[in-house]
Amino acid sequence: MNFPQRPRLLIVDDSSSARSLLRDLLKDYGLIDEAEDGRGAVELFERAIQENKPYAIVFLDILMPNMDGHEAARRIHRLMDSYELPEERRGKIVMISSLHSPDQLMKAHFEDGALLYLPKPIDTQAFTEALANLGILPNPIDEFGYPA
């Protein structure tokens, strides 16, 4: 995925400092909104679909009040299914969490549909790579010839 226009990005974390850090890392790459919990994220996500301006990427914490990241990710996928968003317009989920156990990682990827998982504290190089792998930054694979 490469974005012809600045993509809409949604940051979801109950920690204001974590949201601030992500906003700083992402400010040059897209139009950013924020939510403090999973419930707010799902509401913003549905509104964005209804406005025909869906979010391209959701950066989602797991441990949050009201609705955690696991539940929010599953609801976001159900919203995209119910609105029948085509593959190229479906938002990608990036989990960013201090939970590091294999169970949490597996749940995020295989039950919640997270494409990427970045454990906190965020490794800035891994985050930059994630932006390339999500199509926000140029991906070297696009221009790198394969060995014969």
Place this chain on the structure above:
Amino acid sequence: MINRILQRFPDIRQHFLLIAEGRTFASPTAVHTVLGSCVSVTFHCQRLGLGAMFHALLPRAADYREKNVSTYRYVDTAVTSLWHRLSVLGVDRNEVQCKILGGANALMNDEYACGQKNALVAFETLAELGLRVVASNVGGRFGRKALFLSHTGEVFVKTLNQQPPRKPGL
């Protein structure tokens, strides 16, 4: 093709990592592979400029009892073997950064289980060894093309959207 990586690292070597292959790289190498339900783990030690990567097909060696096959055919033995080689080279477990990729869901039930189980065994084996995972890019319906820069630890991934893995072996 002239590109940014070759401009950054003009002497970089290139290597295509095959199924059931695992290697350490002491000199700067651009390691390519293509993954479906298979799993790759990359290892990087910044202090020594060392990188390592494998491409494994199946989750646990003990479940298959195959003889005379590469230790890198299975995720569990691939992780332990490659980590052992890095530790012999002087890498401390606190300074290694690991990234996991692959494990796509396939269309048939048994193959679906294989990609998911490959990822699970990678996460579990790395956790048992106390090795730090700084990023994972696993699951989903589609295969992946991957590029690992051994000397920087960077991993770039492109999803192969039109090619769901129909059988194990990538």
